[in-house]
Amino acid sequence: MNIDWANIGFGYIKTDWRYVSNFRDGAWDEGVLTQEDQITMSECAGVLQYAQTCFEGLKAYTAEDGRIVTFRPDLNAERMTDSARRLEMPVFPPERFIDAVEKVVSANREWVPPYGSGATLYIRPYMFGMNPVIGVKPADEYQFRMFVTPVGPYFKGGAKPIVIKISDFDRAAPHGTGHVKAGLNYAMSLHAIVTAHKEGYAENMYLDPGTRTKVEETGGANFIFITKDGTVVTPKSDSILPSITRRSICQVAEEILGMKVEHREVLLEEVKDFAECGLCGTAAVISPVGRIDDHGKEIDFPSGMEEMGPVIRKLYDTLTGIQLGRIKGPEGWIHEIPLA
């Protein structure tokens, strides 16, 4: 594979094989691996008219011992079930989701970046309504697909702290779909992210849409904050996507590192008092935030703009250590891909 692994960004690179299964007459077919990357569908497909689509994101890694592994794919399968239910789509069975992950990664094994390269293989499962729908209602036919693409860091500069802004737009509504991985949430955030990028910010901090006084998340990652006495604090809200990375970090902090962890409402007002701030997610891993711009008023974290703060560094090293097989994590977190 002629790829400069250390220098790829977070973009799409077409790989050889993808998995496809169709839902018709009330049942999923057996599913196949295919080299066909193009999709043909009705001009009136449910996904094209009313955005009936949801997705997932997880990664495959080459571990230190050479095995190809994924991290907690059962939780992605579970979350996709929740997303499908919320969007009135049929559930793709979780055991078949895991089977598809194994098949796609195994078939594309040459695309899994080597251990230590800094790159990983991003896996994108997704599902969408395919038959014609013109009255507002769920489709009857769906396609589930899964492709893979090698990726580097989500934010340019990798582990360098980023600057974000507090957005005046919302990404989710109270009692809406913020807690599931609906494509529509990301469509909602496009204008906000284009605006933030134009102004020189790497991401947006979204506030709770009801009162705009509490921290929610960014367009593609949850927040973690570290207090001055070393407690990990993560915002709690019904409209935040329940990040698998965030849940894993909190468990690692508590059980392996013996730290205090609080999952609670976080007021915007208290953000200035934290010692460190980071964004966590599959794509973001843990990306440090050095500064938050609140409408011209700057919140600067004591960890600064040069490197990750010490606590976030420790969490980062432990999490990635587990993902790459250097550190033993809780039972069942690492799922080895059988190479067929």
Ligand code: PLP
């Ligand atoms: N929040 C949003 C809005 C996301 O899109 C993602 C990415 O999946 C996350 C958080 C992080 O979730 P996870 O750690 O499960 O990848």
Ligand code: COI
């Ligand atoms: C992920 O982290 O997997 C996501 O889906 C986030 C997305 C913004 C790339």
